[in-house]
Each structure stands twice: as structure tokens, then as C-alpha cells.
Amino acid sequence: MLIVFSLLVSVLLLAGCGNESKDSGASSEEEAVDFSKKPIKLIVPWSAGGITDVTARLLAEEAVNHLPEGAEVVVENRPGGTGTIGAAEVANAEADGFTLLISPLVPVTESPSIRQTPYEYDDFDPVLQVLSTPTAFAVGTSNDIATYEDFVQYAKDNPGEFKYATGGVGTLDHIVMEAIALKENIDIKHVPYEGAAPIINDILGGHIDGGHLQIPGLLPYVEEGDVRIAWNSGSEGFAYMPKDTPTLEGKLDLPEMDAKTSIVGPKGIPEETLNIIVDAFKKTMDSEKFKEKMENANLEPAFAGPEELGETIETRYQTSKKIIEESGIAE
Amino acid sequence: MEVIIGSLYDVFSLNNIIFMILGVTLGIIFGALPGLTATMGVAVLLPITFGMEPTTGILFLLSVYCGGIYGASIPAILIKTPGSPASAATIVDGAELVKKGKAGEALRATVFASAIAGFISALILMFVAPQLAKFALKFGPTEYFAIALFGLTMIAKVSAESVLKGVFMGFLGMFVAAVGMDPVSGVPRFTFGNVNLLGGLALVPVLVGLFAITEIFIQSQTAHVISKPKQTKILDKPESIWKLFKYWKTIIKSTFIGTFIGMIPGTGAPLASFLSYNESRRSSKNKKEYGKGSMEGIVASEAGNNGVTGATLVPLLTLGIPGDTVTAILLGALLIQGLNPGPQLFTEHADVMYGIMIGLLVINIIMFIQGRVASRLFAKVTSIPMNVLIPILITLCFVGSYAVNNTIFDVKVMIIFGLIGFVMTKLNYPLIPMLLGIVLGPIAEPNLRKALINSNGDWSVFLTQPISLVFVVLSLLTIFMPLIKQFILRIRGKKAAS
Numbered sequence A: 001m002l003i004v005f006s007l008l009v010s011v012l013l014l015a016g017c018g019n020e021s022k023d024s025g026a027s028s029e030e031e032a033v034d035f036s037k038k039p040i041k042l043i044v045p046w047s048a049g050g051i052t053d054v055t056a057r058l059l060a061e062e063a064v065n066h067l068p069e070g071a072e073v074v075v076e077n078r079p080g081g082t083g084t085i086g087a088a089e090v091a092n093a094e095a096d097g098f099t100l101l102i103s104p105l106v107p108v109t110e111s112p113s114i115r116q117t118p119y120e121y122d123d124f125d126p127v128l129q130v131l132s133t134p135t136a137f138a139v140g141t142s143n144d145i146a147t148y149e150d151f152v153q154y155a156k157d158n159p160g161e162f163k164y165a166t167g168g169v170g171t172l173d174h175i176v177m178e179a180i181a182l183k184e185n186i187d188i189k190h191v192p193y194e195g196a197a198p199i200i201n202d203i204l205g206g207h208i209d210g211g212h213l214q215i216p217g218l219l220p221y222v223e224e225g226d227v228r229i230a231w232n233s234g235s236e237g238f239a240y241m242p243k244d245t246p247t248l249e250g251k252l253d254l255p256e257m258d259a260k261t262s263i264v265g266p267k268g269i270p271e272e273t274l275n276i277i278v279d280a281f282k283k284t285m286d287s288e289k290f291k292e293k294m295e296n297a298n299l300e301p302a303f304a305g306p307e308e309l310g311e312t313i314e315t316r317y318q319t320s321k322k323i324i325e326e327s328g329i330a331e
Numbered sequence B: 001m002e003v004i005i006g007s008l009y010d011v012f013s014l015n016n017i018i019f020m021i022l023g024v025t026l027g028i029i030f031g032a033l034p035g036l037t038a039t040m041g042v043a044v045l046l047p048i049t050f051g052m053e054p055t056t057g058i059l060f061l062l063s064v065y066c067g068g069i070y071g072a073s074i075p076a077i078l079i080k081t082p083g084s085p086a087s088a089a090t091i092v093d094g095a096e097l098v099k100k101g102k103a104g105e106a107l108r109a110t111v112f113a114s115a116i117a118g119f120i121s122a123l124i125l126m127f128v129a130p131q132l133a134k135f136a137l138k139f140g141p142t143e144y145f146a147i148a149l150f151g152l153t154m155i156a157k158v159s160a161e162s163v164l165k166g167v168f169m170g171f172l173g174m175f176v177a178a179v180g181m182d183p184v185s186g187v188p189r190f191t192f193g194n195v196n197l198l199g200g201l202a203l204v205p206v207l208v209g210l211f212a213i214t215e216i217f218i219q220s221q222t223a224h225v226i227s228k229p230k231q232t233k234i235l236d237k238p239e240s241i242w243k244l245f246k247y248w249k250t251i252i253k254s255t256f257i258g259t260f261i262g263m264i265p266g267t268g269a270p271l272a273s274f275l276s277y278n279e280s281r282r283s284s285k286n287k288k289e290y291g292k293g294s295m296e297g298i299v300a301s302e303a304g305n306n307g308v309t310g311a312t313l314v315p316l317l318t319l320g321i322p323g324d325t326v327t328a329i330l331l332g333a334l335l336i337q338g339l340n341p342g343p344q345l346f347t348e349h350a351d352v353m354y355g356i357m358i359g360l361l362v363i364n365i366i367m368f369i370q371g372r373v374a375s376r377l378f379a380k381v382t383s384i385p386m387n388v389l390i391p392i393l394i395t396l397c398f399v400g401s402y403a404v405n406n407t408i409f410d411v412k413v414m415i416i417f418g419l420i421g422f423v424m425t426k427l428n429y430p431l432i433p434m435l436l437g438i439v440l441g442p443i444a445e446p447n448l449r450k451a452l453i454n455s456n457g458d459w460s461v462f463l464t465q466p467i468s469l470v471f472v473v474l475s476l477l478t479i480f481m482p483l484i485k486q487f488i489l490r491i492r493g494k495k496a497a498s
Helices: A002-032 A051-063 A081-092 A148-157 A172-184 A196-204 A219-223 A271-286 A288-296 A306-327 B002-011 B014-032 B038-051 B054-071 B073-078 B085-099 B103-136 B141-156 B163-178 B203-223 B241-263 B269-283 B295-311 B313-319 B325-336 B350-383 B386-405 B408-426 B432-454 B466-497
Strands: A040-044 A073-077 A099-104 A124-133 A135-140 A163-166 A189-192 A210-214 A227-232 A259-266 A301-304
Touching (some): A040 A081, A051 A099, A051 A124, A051 B325, A081 A099, A081 A124, A081 A259, A099 A124, A148 A227, A163 A172, A163 A196, A172 A306, A189 B432, A219 A227, A271 A301, A288 A301, A288 B325, A301 A306, B014 B054, B014 B073, B038 B054, B038 B325, B054 B295, B073 B350, B085 B203, B085 B269, B085 B295, B085 B432, B103 B241, B103 B313, B103 B350, B141 B163, B141 B466, B203 B408, B241 B269, B241 B295, B313 B325
Parallel strands (some): A040 A099, A163 A189, A163 A210
Antiparallel strands (some): A124 A259, A124 A301, A135 A210, A135 A227
């Protein structure tokens, strides 16, 4: 009986020790990252269905194949306040790499200079850039304005008459137009809209003179001859871009003003975790499946790592801040 | 023509039919649960369609949408809680009909009205979409403001006893809608530094609070009294479908109102259902029945909101412009499927486009069949004792409000608005005018300001633009008609006397 008992005890002890050693071994690995413990939340600070949302969902779908085993990526929409609400949530989240923001940079680089936000632009860790999309100035074809010079001349001849639409106060589009107004010393009026769709609607219907917005959404109307792109405020080389579209190069003292859809996280994500995430998303962006889907949607993935994205954020913040202060569009 | 026949084959593939049936079922469930809306259903199910064929994916989402808009009428009738804002006009008459033991009849009438309206709306989309799209482009900020103004005049009609109380609630609703970032300058209003309020109060938690939670509070007052389930006429025998054709005038008129509202981006189903309800009341011989259990009233409201379903695709499919949240999500679905939305959709992807349109007709037929079955099942809800039903409903309300943005903040909003609704109901202040303010305020305000920026501050634009003028005149007529009528009667009376 005693023998049986002691055997049992020793077996149990052994088993216990075994468990213990296994535990300690695992935990030292887990300290780095255990991607299976909870899903990675990719927060989209805009409504479902937009370009950012579609991109995020495609990324999430494919990224699972490139992240460590057991990892999950869920997309959550947190719209409102021109992206500020979603951004605030990410800025305040634990910096463990499990809560990330995917958005054009506006809520990070422009909003803090425009309105009171519960975060600063440097409360975020850059993770990676996903898209770089040029933005353009578009007018209805009933208008005579065809170039930058035409526009400046028209605005000088008719002070206060030209009304242009953008996706909201303090968006990249608004900043570019304000920069032009400052440089050329012209008086134009800004009308904020809820997004690209209503702007295009009102340009087509002749309810607004022009609009500054991302190019992909405009292309079908340009091809039909209903809308004219006067200039591209961003970079060249966009595959779907009409070849002869002029840029603002040499006309305006601005850095490249493409809309950069990027992933950022709360400040202080451990480097090892960050590397795994960046690596996985890079592989995702390189995958044929993702590329094909993006191409279908007239979007061009443009990867940039944390360092390059960090520089973009810094430049964008400083440039926009200067324009916002000079033009007095902040609250 | 070949394309259409090809699309016909495509639509009637087994795969598509199965997904449409499934979609309608899911839609009805989403619509019927208070707090979960058709929009939410479409958003949640969007990722599932990534792997599907374009036609199948879009038809699946459209089934969810149509089913959802119809499904919202079920709780609106049975438990006086609209499943989504689009069915708010149904609740008063619906509740009265249930009291009269006509729950089953009311449910069947709304299925019929919803399906017919959806079907006609889909036909309109098929045959006159391009022409409609051109007309819809004439609507700019000036016109939107005028139409919202017209919508707001309905407060007078839905205020029950006191117009003054109704107007007060309307203003309260517009005030609630003003919370959040100023639509023009971007300045935060009434946010008290709370980030969650920057985007404004979400519609669903406010609505669930005002209607569902309020109703739960009211029912809870008597829930401890164990009442015998009213078994009487609830399971009344389904009458012949043909009997429902007596509402054909109301249904057709409401469908056209719904189609009109649907094709204009940025307006939506709630406005359509209110306008339809109001118009059917205006032209009805039995005005007094309205608000006291009018079958015609719920038929009008439900035909109005389903009339939107086909028409809302007009700007999306012809111009590539989404008019509301649902179509914005559909736009995302089109993008993922590699169909670049825009004016070229029809020329480049005619097969898919016709597939969608034919499919939409089929969806409405499926919805009718499922709705008939569902209404028989759902009618039994009225026989569930309140002390069982209330905890279930409360749970659903919490889940629904939480699910909008995955935040507890929205749940708190729901509870607060539940209290507001309860107190206001106790004080005899009607809640529907408040809803009108909440729904129409965000259309009226930004468009008024945009229109005034465009006109350099000149208010006369609202009278010089023809479409806007029509709606301003209609609004004035709605407000002053009772006075004018009285005046005419008095003059006639005098003439008769002399």
C-alpha cells in the first residue's frame, strides 16, 4: 500500500515538475509575443465600405497566412470625428502590438494641429505604409478651368466666388488648397463634405465648382468626360493616372502630398513584436492574391517600413502645422 | 438582350438561389432584432462575400438588405419597437392593431406591402435607372435642405394631441443630432471633451433607448402581474392574399414615394416611410383611424421603406455614387469584386448589372414567401408573457447597441435615452417627432450651411431653385393648411348666412 502510495506521489511530483519546467520554458518564449492569445485588432476609423475599410479587410484576410501560427486579425470600424475617435482609441491602447490603426494619416498628422485631440502626433509608433494615393483637383466640364494657371486666374478675377469641396476640415486636401490660396494670395471658399461620393455627385450635378480628392474615385468620371482633373497634387507614376496630368511640381513649396494609408500603433511596441508584424504585413502586401484584389480596385499598394513612415509622419506634421497656422483654419 | 438572357441563367443558378434565401433569412433576423439593423447585417456579412462570384456576393448582400428593411416592421408591430429607424412610422398603428387582436393580419399586410413595393422598385431600377440618375443629380445642398424641411413639417402630423409638445420634441431631436463635430467648421459641439461624442451620438443606441428601452420600462410596470397570454385572435386564419389588394392605391403611391426618396443620395428609408405614412393619411377617407390602428397606415409606411431598396441602387449602379450606408458597403463589395463603380459599370459589366437587377426581383419574391411563414411564427411573440419577454429584449438591446461600434459608451447612451424616453412618455411628450429631428437634423443642417456658402449667404436660393421651391411651398402648405381650411370654411359660412 505504502509502495503504491509513494509511487503515486512520486509520479505526481514528476508530473508536476514536468509541467512546471514546460511552463517556464514556454513563458520565456511567450514574453516575446504569443500571437495566439488574442486577435490583433485593426481599427479603421471610418465607416465600412470605403477604400480604407476594403484595404484593411483584404489585408486582414491574407495576413493570417503570414503571421505566427494561431494569430487572428479582426477589422473593427470606429468611424467619427474625421478619424479622431478611432485614433484616440489606438493611442490609448496597450502598446503590445495587438491594437493597430489603419488609416490615411490625417487623424495622426493633421487633426492634432486642427482641433483638440486626446493624443499628439508622436503618440504613435509607425508600423508600415500600405498605400500611397495621389490627390487631385477636379472640376466639372462645364467649367473653363483646365490648368493650375486657369484656376489661379479665375480666382483672382472672381475673389470669393470659387467654392471647392473636400472630405472635411483639416484633411490633406484642405491643407493643399489652403497652401495654394496662401501662395497665390487668392480668396476661395472651402465647403466640407462627408466624403468623396457626395463631392463627385455635386460636381456632376453642378452644385459645387470643384473638389480636391483622391484620384482613384475620380477616374471613371474623367474617362466619361464628366469631370476634368486640373492637376495632381501628389506624386507621379500612378499606373491608372491619365498620362498628361500636370503635377504641382515647382509651383508650390510642399513635400509630396499623396494620401498615405498606413498602419500605426500606440507608442512603445516592443521591437521584436513590431518586426514580426511588419514582416508579416510586408509578405501579405507582396502576395499575388492581395496585389490582384487591390489592382481590381484601382489601388496600388506602396510598402514603406517603420523608419520611412516615421519620417513621412514627421514631415507631414510639420508642413501641415505651418499651413494650418498661417491660414488660420484651426479652431 | 442576349446579356439579359445570360444574366437570367446566372441568377437562377442553384448557388445564387440558396444564397438569396439565406440572405433574406439573415436579413429578417437582423432587421427584427431591436438594435441590429439591415445596415449592420450587410456590414457584418460583407467579408463572407469576398470569395463569392460577383453576382452571388452582391445578391447575397442585397437579400440581407431587403430582408432587413422588411424585418424591422415585425417588432415595430408586435412590441412597439422599430427594428430599425425605417420602421418608426409603423409602431403607433402596429401596437394598436395588436391590441385589437389583429397581429397576424398586420404582419401579413406588411409582408405583402414590402414585397410588392420592393418588386416595383426593382422594376423601376431596371427600366428607368439612367433617366432617374440624371434627375437625381439635380439635387444639391439647396434641394436637400428643402426636402428635409418638408420632412420636418410632418412633426405637426405625428404629434398626437399637442403640436407644441411635438415641436418641442422635434427641437430636442435636432439638438441631439447637433452633438459632435460641427459639419462645416469641424468644431466640437456639446462634447464636453469626451472623444466618444466627437462623432455625434450613434443613431441605433439612441433609437433603441428611446423606443425599446422606454417600452420595456413601461411594460415592466405591470410585468409582475401574471396575465394569461391572450390567445384569442392572435393566430387568426390567414385570409386570402387577394383581400390585401384593396390597399393597392396606398401601396403604389408609397412605393413611388419610396423610389423617389431612394434615388436621391443621402436621404434614406426613414424619411420615405414617414412621407408615405403622411401622404396616405392625407388622402385617406378614414383619417381618424390613423394612430389608432390603421392597417392602411402600416401598409403605407412599410411599402414606403421597401420602395427605397431598388431605387437606392440607381445612383450606385449608374453613377457609382452610394446614397446611404448600405450602398456604401455595397460599393466596397463591388470594389473587392473588381467591378470599378462608376458610369462605365453598365457598359463593362452589363452581365453582372442585369444579374443584380433580375436578382432583386427574385429576392422580393423570396422575401414574400419567407415573410408569410415568418409572420405566422412571429405572431406568437404576442402570446409570450411579458416577464419572459422583457429580459430577452433587454439582452438584445444591450448586444445591439454594443455592436454598433463595439463600445460600452453606446450602451450607456442607450440607457440614458431610455430614461429620457420614459420620462417624456410619462409627461405625454410624443417620441416620434424627436426621432424625426434626429434623422432629419443631420440632413437639414449641413445642407443649409453648404447652400448658404454656395450662395454667398443669400437665402433667396431656396425660392429661386425650382425643386427647392416646390418643397418649400409644400412645407408651408402643410403648416398652414389647417388655418387656410378654417378661413375658407368661415368665409363660406358667412356667404351662406348672408
